[in-house]
Amino acid sequence: MIFGADVASMLLGGVAAGMVLFIVSVGLSVTMGLMGFVNLAHGGFAMLGGYAIVLAMKHWGLGFVPALVFGFLAIAAVSAVLERLLYTRLYEAGELDQVLFTIGLVFIMTASVTLLVGPENQPLTLPSILRGQIDLGITRYRTYSVVLIAIGIVIAVGLWLAFERTRMGAQIRAAVDNRRMAESLGINIGRLFTVTFAFGSGMAALGGGLGAEFLGLDPQYALKYLVFFLIVVAVGGLGRVTGVFYAALLIGVLDFVLKKYVPQGGTLFIYGLTVLLLLWRPQGLFGGKAAA
Amino acid sequence: MTSPSAGLAGHPAARAMASRHRLRLWEPIPWILAIAVFFVFPKYLGFATELLITILFAISLDLVLGYAGIVTLGHAAFFGAGAYAVGMLAKHGLWNEPITGLIIAAVVAAAVGLGSGLVLLRTRGLTLLMLTLCTMALLEEAANLGQAYTGGFDGLDSLPIRPLFGVFEFNPLYPTTQYLYVLAVLFVCFVFVRTLVYSPFGQSLRGIRENTLRMHAVGAPVRARLVTCYTVSAAVAGVAGGIWAQANAYVNLGTLGLDRAATVLIILVLGGAGRLYGAFVGAVAYMALSHFLSKVYPTAWQLGLGLLLVVIALFARNGILGLVEDLWRRRAVTTDR
Numbered sequence: 001m002i003f004g005a006d007v008a009s010m011l012l013g014g015v016a017a018g019m020v021l022f023i024v025s026v027g028l029s030v031t032m033g034l035m036g037f038v039n040l041a042h043g044g045f046a047m048l049g050g051y052a053i054v055l056a057m058k059h060w061g062l063g064f065v066p067a068l069v070f071g072f073l074a075i076a077a078v079s080a081v082l083e084r085l086l087y088t089r090l091y092e093a094g095e096l097d098q099v100l101f102t103i104g105l106v107f108i109m110t111a112s113v114t115l116l117v118g119p120e121n122q123p124l125t126l127p128s129i130l131r132g133q134i135d136l137g138i139t140r141y142r143t144y145s146v147v148l149i150a151i152g153i154v155i156a157v158g159l160w161l162a163f164e165r166t167r168m169g170a171q172i173r174a175a176v177d178n179r180r181m182a183e184s185l186g187i188n189i190g191r192l193f194t195v196t197f198a199f200g201s202g203m204a205a206l207g208g209g210l211g212a213e214f215l216g217l218d219p220q221y222a223l224k225y226l227v228f229f230l231i232v233v234a235v236g237g238l239g240r241v242t243g244v245f246y247a248a249l250l251i252g253v254l255d256f257v258l259k260k261y262v263p264q265g266g267t268l269f270i271y272g273l274t275v276l277l278l279l280w281r282p283q284g285l286f287g288g289k290a291a292a
Numbered sequence: 293m294t295s296p297s298a299g300l301a302g303h304p305a306a307r308a309m310a311s312r313h314r315l316r317l318w319e320p321i322p323w324i325l326a327i328a329v330f331f332v333f334p335k336y337l338g339f340a341t342e343l344l345i346t347i348l349f350a351i352s353l354d355l356v357l358g359y360a361g362i363v364t365l366g367h368a369a370f371f372g373a374g375a376y377a378v379g380m381l382a383k384h385g386l387w388n389e390p391i392t393g394l395i396i397a398a399v400v401a402a403a404v405g406l407g408s409g410l411v412l413l414r415t416r417g418l419t420l421l422m423l424t425l426c427t428m429a430l431l432e433e434a435a436n437l438g439q440a441y442t443g444g445f446d447g448l449d450s451l452p453i454r455p456l457f458g459v460f461e462f463n464p465l466y467p468t469t470q471y472l473y474v475l476a477v478l479f480v481c482f483v484f485v486r487t488l489v490y491s492p493f494g495q496s497l498r499g500i501r502e503n504t505l506r507m508h509a510v511g512a513p514v515r516a517r518l519v520t521c522y523t524v525s526a527a528v529a530g531v532a533g534g535i536w537a538q539a540n541a542y543v544n545l546g547t548l549g550l551d552r553a554a555t556v557l558i559i560l561v562l563g564g565a566g567r568l569y570g571a572f573v574g575a576v577a578y579m580a581l582s583h584f585l586s587k588v589y590p591t592a593w594q595l596g597l598g599l600l601l602v603v604i605a606l607f608a609r610n611g612i613l614g615l616v617e618d619l620w621r622r623r624a625v626t627t628d629r
Contacts, residue, residue: 038418089606095363095417097605100561103554104601111595223550227429234422268433275426279411282419 008139010257016145017214018252019152024207024225025232026159026244027200033176033239034193037087038095040102042204043229044109044222049075049205050212051113054122064127071209076202083197088190106222114219124212148210155203156245163241172196176239231274235285243286250285313490322572326475330468337471343579344474345536350560350571351485352528357557358566359489360521361501362413365421365553366428367529369408370401372548373431374530377401379543380441382451389454390462394477394534401530402523404431409522413515425550432548447544451537462541470539477535481528486568488524497521501566558597561604564613573612 028042053071056062062070082105090098126144134143163169171192175182183189208217215225228251236247251270258269277285301307329340349371356362374397381387381396412423435442442448455461460469488494499507500514507514537543546552555578563574586593608615 032418036417038421086602086606093605093609095421096357096561096565097609099363099365099421100558100601101605103558104598104605107594107598107601109598111591111598114591115595227425227550230422230425234419238418268430268437271426271430271433275423275430278415278419278423278426282415 008136009141010260011253012136012139012141012145012149014253014256015249016148016152016252017211017256018249019148020207020211020215021228021232021252022152022207022245022248023155023210024204025229025236025248026241027197027203028229029233029236029244030172030176030239030241031193031197031200032233033237034172034179034189034196035091037091038098038102039087040099040226040230041105041109041222042201043224043226044106045075045079045201046204046208046211046225046229047113047217047219047221048078048109048208049202050124050208050217050221051117051122052205053209054124054212054217055117057125058122064130068206068209071205072202075205076198079201080194080198083194087197106226110219110222117219119219122212122217124209124217126213144213151210156241159241168192168195172239231270233284234278235274237284237286240284240286243284246286247284313487322569323479330471330475334468337467339579339583341467341470341474341539343575344471344478345532345539346556346559346579347571347575348474348478348481348535349529349532349556350563350575351482351568352525352532353556353560354565354568354571355485355489355497355525355528356522357560358570359494359501360497360518362518362522363421364424365550365557366424366426367525367556368548368550368553369424369428369431370405370526370529371533371536371552371556372428372435373401373404373526374398374533375537375543375547376435376442376533377530378534378537379448379451382453382537383443383448384441385452388452390456390473390538393453393538394531397530397534397537398527399530401533402527404530405523405526406519409519409526413518413522428548428550428553432545435545435548443544445545447542447546449542451541451543453538453541462538467539474535474539477531481531482568485528489568493517493520498566558601560611562600562611564611567611567613570611570613577612 024043024046028039031037031039031042049071052074053067056067056070057064086101090101130144130147132143133140134146136146163173171182171187174185175187175189175192179189208221215221232244232248232251235251236243236245254270254273255267258267262269326340326344330337333340349367352370353364353367356364356367377397377400378393381393387393387396408424408427412420412427415423436444438444453462456469456473460473462469489497496507496512496517499512500517504514533547536547559574559578560571561574562578563572564570582593582597585596604611610617
């Protein structure tokens with residue numbers, strides 16, 4: 001019984017971390033799949049979102065949920081503007097230019113945050129109902145983690161429905177599979193992409209806020225976790241909501257378990273596994289088509 | 293059309309091809325400047341040594357990125373491999389002669405390059421980018437974990453490097469030996485890379501960069517060429533890393549980090565990739581700016597660097613040298629009229 005409770009609490013922690021990974025990475029997966037754009041600034045949007053949420057709570061006294069909504073909207077708006085003004089010029093450019101441009105954006109974000117807010121970690125103050133523990137029958141666990149899992153599942157199901165059951169979702173899937181064909185069928189790819197990009201960045205912002213409690217929130221956030229977000233996308237496959245969901249859970253749980261049992265070599269193991277996996281299936285574990 | 297080569301020998305394109313490897317008048321200038329620095333700025337030799345090593349590292353990246361068109365985010369893996377090869381051998385008292393140490397560094401880095409290149413270069417695009425990044429992260433984690441051998445997070449310091457030729461000591465306070473040694477190694481490596489990129493092999497790399505499909509179609513062994521290029525570039529990067537470890541007498545995790553890989557990428561692109569001297573221009577511009585600005589205003593420096601990258605990516609895709617070439621061409625056109 002003790003063992004069972006132990007496994008349950010470890011799984012819960014890993015799944016909660018995986019949900020945050022999923023919420024942050026899903027936008028990256030879809031935008032990369034749609035436009036083939038290597039957006040290394042995605043972690044930066046998550047960071048900006050986290051800051052918007054934490055600062056709105058701290059200075060404007062917003063509640064946690066209104067602050068999350070505000071963060072989502074603010075970052076979605078900012079990213080839509082950036083996409084229309086700058087990203088759109090680089091869709092036809094090579095990966096190198098995209099990589100440079102987005103690394104440049106990350107530097108600008110990091111520096112601006114350092115200048116405007118300061119280099120120190122910004123703690124997220126959770127509302128008191130989320131702070132305690134909750135009795136789940138087999139084990140007691142932190143309420144916030146359980147809530148995170150619930151939010152993650154709701155978002156995943158919502159996204160899956162939106163992806164599989166709506167016209168917009170069908171358009172996105174069509175464009176991911178064959179952009180030219182979709183374009184010639186009259187789908188407005190440019191608008192579709194702006195909307196998806198803004199939405200994905202908004203989700204990243206949400207993830208940045210939700211995850212700030214255990215990922216921390218400082219100006220180095222954007223680069224520190226970038227490799228993790230990219231791994232989730234690469235493992236999950238481009239443009240696949242379900243793939244990213246499973247990959248994020250897998251990596252979240254794996255990371256959590258490894259950190260507990262092999263505190264030293266856990267990250268090494270994940271990198272090694274990713275390399276092997278990508279060599280075996282370059283399109284990712286759940287991806288349908290080869291990543292070009 | 294009996295003999296096309298004879299008939300086209302006078303064609304401007306043919307003449308350009310035949311003379312592309314010849315020395316230009318301005319080519320000795322960087323070397324003269326480098327020697328002048330030795331006499332004019334003895335106080336800045338430590339910085340200048342760092343600069344020369346960065347140039348060497350950027351040249352190695354130019355080979356894969358600028359010529360073969362392989363976009364990698366993990367080039368520091370080879371720099372670090374070379375640096376750790378030198379550092380670990382010296383620290384554990386196995387080998388500390390500098391010149392042979394560099395050869396060992398090159399061999400170790402080349403082995404890493406060959407091993408990873410053989411598997412990585414099967415992929416393209418985002419997957420390749422991810423794999424180079426992960427390989428580097430893997431090495432970094434391994435160096436972090438193998439504390440007994442690599443010194444872990446703290447790295448290995450005060451490496452006992454033997455004097456050059458048994459005579460010239462590496463003095464960290466007056467790095468005159470380091471400077472001249474690095475300059476000589478840079479020159480040798482540069483001549484090697486210059487010969488390589490103007491050889492038929494180098495030409496075929498450019499072909500692969502411009503149109504991989506067509507190179508396949510004309511029967512060029514694309515994979516083998518790319519792997520060879522990747523290995524050679526890794527060896528040069530390993531020399532840069534090894535000499536960095538020797539000149540500073542220490543090695544740490546930073547040699548393997550994303551920071552170093554991103555910086556060298558930025559330097560090369562700033563100067564102009566696919567141009568032999570882009571590494572020189574980029575390294576001088578970047579290092580001078582960062583040396584004087586980053587200490588005073590570290591945050592403003594990062595902000596400026598970010599803006600610079602965005603501007604380069606959007607407007608000046610060929611870097612500083614590309615801008616100069618454009619100006620030159622425009623001037624040539626107007627004077628022709």
